[in-house]
Amino acid sequence: MREMEDLIRLQGITKKFGDHVIIPKLDLTIKDGEFVTLLGPSGCGKTTLLRMIAGLETPTTGQVILDGKDITKLPPYKRDVNMVFQNYALFPHMTVTENIRFGLKMKGVDGEEAEERVRQVLYLIQLEELRDRYPAQMSGGQQQRVAIARALVNNPKVLLLDEPLGALDYQLRKKLQIELKNLQRGLGLTFIFVTHDQEEALTMSDRIVIMNNGVIQQDGDPNGIYHHPVNTFVARFIGESNFFDLDGVTYALRPEKLNLCEEEDEGMAHPAPQFYGTVVDIVFYGTIDKVFIRLDNTNQTVVAYQYFDDLRRWKVDDRVGIWWYDRDEVKMDQ
Amino acid sequence: MQKTWRSHLLLAYSLAVLAFLYLPLVILAMYSFNDSRINAVWTGFTFKWYEHLLNNRRVLEALINTLIVGCISTIVSTALGTTAAIALHRYKFKAQNAINGLLYLPILIPEIVMGLSLLVLFSQFHLPLGKTTLILAHITFCLSFVVITVGARLDGLKAEYEQAASDLYATPWQCFRYVTLPLIMPGIVAGALIAFTLSIDDFVISFFVAGPNSTTLPLYIYAMVKRGISPEINALSTVMMCVEIALVLLAEALQPSHKAKKQAG
Amino acid sequence: MKKNGKFLMAPTLGWLTVFFVLPMLIVVAVSFASRTPYGQVVFDWTLHNYARFLEPLYLSIFAQTLLVAIVTTIFTVLLGYPLAYYIAQLPKRWQQPGLILCMIPFWINFLIRSYAWVIILRAQGVLNTLLLKAGIIDQPLQLLYNEGAVMLGMIYALLPFMILPIYVSIEQLDHRLLEAASDLGAKPFTAFRKITLPLTMPGVAAGTILVFISSLGMFVVPDVMGGAKSALVGNLIQNQFLSARDWPFGSALSIMLAILSLVLITLYYRTLQIQKGGSDHAEDVA
Numbered sequence: 101m102r103e104m105e106d107l108i109r110l111q112g113i114t115k116k117f118g119d120h121v122i123i124p125k126l127d128l129t130i131k132d133g134e135f136v137t138l139l140g141p142s143g144c145g146k147t148t149l150l151r152m153i154a155g156l157e158t159p160t161t162g163q164v165i166l167d168g169k170d171i172t173k174l175p176p177y178k179r180d181v182n183m184v185f186q187n188y189a190l191f192p193h194m195t196v197t198e199n200i201r202f203g204l205k206m207k208g209v210d211g212e213e214a215e216e217r218v219r220q221v222l223y224l225i226q227l228e229e230l231r232d233r234y235p236a237q238m239s240g241g242q243q244q245r246v247a248i249a250r251a252l253v254n255n256p257k258v259l260l261l262d263e264p265l266g267a268l269d270y271q272l273r274k275k276l277q278i279e280l281k282n283l284q285r286g287l288g289l290t291f292i293f294v295t296h297d298q299e300e301a302l303t304m305s306d307r308i309v310i311m312n313n314g315v316i317q318q319d320g321d322p323n324g325i326y327h328h329p330v331n332t333f334v335a336r337f338i339g340e341s342n343f344f345d346l347d348g349v350t351y352a353l354r355p356e357k358l359n360l361c362e363e364e365d366e367g368m369a370h371p372a373p374q375f376y377g378t379v380v381d382i383v384f385y386g387t388i389d390k391v392f393i394r395l396d397n398t399n400q401t402v403v404a405y406q407y408f409d410d411l412r413r414w415k416v417d418d419r420v421g422i423w424w425y426d427r428d429e430v431k432m433d434q
Numbered sequence: 435m436q437k438t439w440r441s442h443l444l445l446a447y448s449l450a451v452l453a454f455l456y457l458p459l460v461i462l463a464m465y466s467f468n469d470s471r472i473n474a475v476w477t478g479f480t481f482k483w484y485e486h487l488l489n490n491r492r493v494l495e496a497l498i499n500t501l502i503v504g505c506i507s508t509i510v511s512t513a514l515g516t517t518a519a520i521a522l523h524r525y526k527f528k529a530q531n532a533i534n535g536l537l538y539l540p541i542l543i544p545e546i547v548m549g550l551s552l553l554v555l556f557s558q559f560h561l562p563l564g565k566t567t568l569i570l571a572h573i574t575f576c577l578s579f580v581v582i583t584v585g586a587r588l589d590g591l592k593a594e595y596e597q598a599a600s601d602l603y604a605t606p607w608q609c610f611r612y613v614t615l616p617l618i619m620p621g622i623v624a625g626a627l628i629a630f631t632l633s634i635d636d637f638v639i640s641f642f643v644a645g646p647n648s649t650t651l652p653l654y655i656y657a658m659v660k661r662g663i664s665p666e667i668n669a670l671s672t673v674m675m676c677v678e679i680a681l682v683l684l685a686e687a688l689q690p691s692h693k694a695k696k697q698a699g
Numbered sequence: 700m701k702k703n704g705k706f707l708m709a710p711t712l713g714w715l716t717v718f719f720v721l722p723m724l725i726v727v728a729v730s731f732a733s734r735t736p737y738g739q740v741v742f743d744w745t746l747h748n749y750a751r752f753l754e755p756l757y758l759s760i761f762a763q764t765l766l767v768a769i770v771t772t773i774f775t776v777l778l779g780y781p782l783a784y785y786i787a788q789l790p791k792r793w794q795q796p797g798l799i800l801c802m803i804p805f806w807i808n809f810l811i812r813s814y815a816w817v818i819i820l821r822a823q824g825v826l827n828t829l830l831l832k833a834g835i836i837d838q839p840l841q842l843l844y845n846e847g848a849v850m851l852g853m854i855y856a857l858l859p860f861m862i863l864p865i866y867v868s869i870e871q872l873d874h875r876l877l878e879a880a881s882d883l884g885a886k887p888f889t890a891f892r893k894i895t896l897p898l899t900m901p902g903v904a905a906g907t908i909l910v911f912i913s914s915l916g917m918f919v920v921p922d923v924m925g926g927a928k929s930a931l932v933g934n935l936i937q938n939q940f941l942s943a944r945d946w947p948f949g950s951a952l953s954i955m956l957a958i959l960s961l962v963l964i965t966l967y968y969r970t971l972q973i974q975k976g977g978s979d980h981a982e983d984v985a
Contacts, residue, residue: 156597176600177609183601189594193616202612203602250602440887448785451778455804455858458815461825465818474818474828518711525705533708536715542964544916546933547953550940551722554950558725574718577711637810638919642940652810659814659923663821671811682806686799 107132107290108153108258113162115148115314122148123314126162130258130292135284137293137305141337145314146294150260153292154183167257177206182251183260187267188243190235196246197222197231203254221249224283241272248280258290265300277303298338302326310334331433342402343432344375350432357428358404360391363419373421377402379414389413393420459675466668483669493670496654503565503650504633507572512626514573515580520614522581523588540578548575549642556643563645571643572636576629583628586689587621620688627685631678723957730950738944748951757935764931767846768914771853772861775910776903778854779861783902784895786862787869798866805859813852813923820848820924844926852920857913861906868902869895908967912960932956 108130115123123145130136138146151157152164155176164172171179182203190199197218204214222228225245235243244264251259261280265273281304284291295301301308302322310317310325310333318325318334329335332343335352342353361368363376377393380401388405391414395402404422406414414420469478487493518537527533540548552571553563561567595617599609637652644653651674658667730749732742751757786797804812819825820842827839842848872895880890918933925931930938932952939949 154601156601176597177603177605181601183598185594185598187592187594189592189598191595191598191613191617202599202604206599206603206605206608254602444781444785448782451782451858452800454778454855455801458812458819458855459804459807462811462815462818465825473823474825514711514714517707521704521707525708527705527708533712536712536719539964540715540719542912542960542967544912544933544956544960546916546918546936547726547957547960548719548722550936550949550953551726552718553940554725554729554946555718555722570718574714577714581711631806635806635808637808652808655814656810659810659817663814663817667814668818671814675807675811678806679803682803683799 105131107134107167108292109163109165110149110152111163111165113149113152113159113164115145115152115157116160121314123159126314126316128309128316128319130290133288133290135281135291135293135304135306137295137301137308138311139295139298139301139308139337140311140317142296144311146296146311147262148314149311150183150262150292150294153258154181154260155179156183180256181258181260182254182256183262184244184247184251184264186263188235188247188264190243190246190250192235195232195234196227196238199235199246200250200253203250207254217253221253224252225249240268241276244268244276248283252287252289256289258292259284261291261293263295264293266295266297273300280304302338310337312337328430329432335430335432340403342404344402344429346374351429352432353424353429355390355403356388356405357424358402359423360393360404360406360414360420361423363421371423371425373423375402375422377420377422379416379418379420382414382416393422395422462668463672463675466665466672468665471665483665484673486666487669487673490666492649493651493654493666496649496651499565499568499648500634500650500652503568503572503648504630506569507576507633508626508630510569511573511576511580511629512622515577515625515629516584516618516622518577519581519584519588520610522585537578537581540575541582545575545638546642549639552639553642563643563648565645565648567643567645568640568648568650571639572633575636575639576632579628579632580625583625583685583689584618584621587618587624591617624685624688627681627688631681631685635674635678726950727954729947730954732947732950734945734947738946740946748948749955751948752951752955760930760932760935763846763929764915764933767850767853767931768911770850771857771914772907772910774850774854775858775861776907779858779906780865780903783862783865784869787866787872794870798863801862801866802859809856809917809919810923812856813920816848816852816855816924817843843924844929846925846929849921849925849929849931852924853914853917856917856920857910860909860913864905864909865899865902868899868905872898905967908963912963915959916956 106129108128110126110128113123113126113128114121126145126149128149138149140146148157152159153166155171155174155178159172162172163170166179166181191202194202200218200221201214204210204217209217219228222231225248227242227245227249230238230242235246238246247264248259264280265276268276277300280291293301293304302325305322307320308322308325309319312333317337318330320328325334326338329338329341329352332341332350332352335341335343340355342355342358344351344353359370361370361373375395377395379391380394381392383390383392388407391404391406393402393404394400402422465474466483467479467481468476469480469482470476522533549571552567552574556563556567556570591614595613596609599613600606604612634650635652636650637656640650640653641656644650649657651670655667655670655674658664728742729740731744731746732740733745733747734740752761782801786794786801789797817824821827822839822841822843824842826842827836830836831839876894876898877890880894881887885893916933917931918937921929921931921934922937925934936949936952936956939945939952943949
């Protein structure tokens, strides 16, 4: 049963450019119908991995298995996967319809069937009225949708998306994130999505694979990744984190999990403060204040989020105690 | 105050230099319409020198030779140069520097040296001078310009288009046929126009390798100039200038300029 | 598949080998040959042709050629730099048309362009007619067929070669440097002298080499505008191949010209690389 669900298996993948190692050794399995995001800073190997699945790069060693078949040596045009490129790569000399029909034409699908499939995806992306436009005559968001349609029309087993929203402005990006997620749910298609934007990854994915220097740092669902980062890299990369050393062990704590109290707080109804410090700065962020505190005896500065309805608002130079619940602390792997 | 004074001076100087570049050409064109045969005095407007050209059998022969040589050289050099540019763009060659040198040297070496070396070659192999030797020579000096022009277009082409085509099931040949070729077509046409312009305009190299029955228009003009000035040369030169300017402007319009860059980015 | 495509390069490489490299090699061989009284080439491997360079007649032609090349270069810089500078500081959309305007004459052959000057300068030409009419002179001036006419023609012919590289170097200049200079209180002319001029010297060097090489091998302009005494190396070579039929000596002369050109071209590439390195650096700063 499990075998059936595995759509893509990357086994023992390594990639070197000359002496430069991009991916030391990596295994990854992706299940049918998943929305998987490869997340990491630029140069972490996520795009290389995606391009290996597309066939635009060949791994130095290891195998790419799609639907039980070894496709490692197959050129891109013989693979049942399609890609949405970072800058869309729409053919500038073809109209929207011609762009979308291109893959079908190359596969030898023509006539009524091709027409019907093009009509369907145009309906899906709601760009029917722009079908005869050239890419240069469209906005970035519209081009983005055409790029997605051009890939989807081929009914690929997997859709690969290489930072497809990176070139768009914030508002449009938010809107397209939701559209893409709904599209994926509706079609039940496997999406592999590459981004360096952690917020985007958290919003859209069923599963997030965090990479750094070609190595998978953590692989799990967004909730688990956010609340239980396994190491300092993940804790830093996803959201803000404070790190506290206690008896030689490092604990990560989200700023919203840190609580502040008066230094001399007699008979308190909460756990005793673990650390004390001085408020060095307070930055107003709309719904919250970010309070920066320098810990006593160290040069370390930590940040805590405080809501307006909290008991009091702190000022610079206030002395504070910092406490948290045990359930909120995350122990880091060394 | 001082700044505007300087910029006016710069403008005036620049216009004067431009006038220096164009005034002789304008005067040449103007006098092709002057009624007087010998004097520089303006005696009236006429088209008769152009009519004389049309009735001059030797001019028409030279024109036909020029066009035959121009067309064949353009076709061959464009075909060869385009394939070479594609190969250079797509593959890394071990002897890349040597290849680049071989492509650029024909442009940089003095024309006279190229002309006489071809003359020596043809005579060593007992090839009679005529249209064939002219065409061989013209292809040689056009080739590099085509490679460079088409190469510039290819360099401006984003790799993603070909990758996207390949991802959309296009075999390498289909990818070339439906994506690469249409996208570099303006570059190929520009290269061909440049080759054609160079060919019909060439004097120095043709001077060495043309035979008695393969006189081209520039060679005919030279022969006439050596005999003394005549209004027919003015007319012929004016026609050639206009054709060349038109061809160059056309080629320029097809080159990847600021506009194309904006679109590509 | 990937490897096969390399053969697309073969026809062009083959063509250039047969019609460019091979002819050059034959010319090298001929330059070590002798000629019979009837103009036949005999390969007897002699340095005789090169030794003839030292004859006073040829030495004076070399000197004359060098003089014309130097004067031409100096004047093209003086005429070309301000124009290139003017175009480079125009608004972006006017730069391309301005540059095309400068480059159009480049595409019209030297023959027609020299001939245009003949119309202006000859005894019954435009200039003499005007001067006579205005009463400034009463005898036509001898303006053509002398050294001055050749220099004028060369400057006219080669000016576009100078404008383009200078324009490129000014255009690549980081304008923030000039803004910084004026911000630091430099007057426009001081900023130009201390920043623009030194930083665009590679462009001037590149243009100088282009103009210099072209003027060394030029034979059309002196042929059309010069007199019997204003022959340059180009005319000397032309004569060896056409009237004198002394191909070995002509070959030796053209080998010398080609080697000189190659040395200068190498220098040209050096300056281009310096220029490129410079602009890369500017981008790093950005």
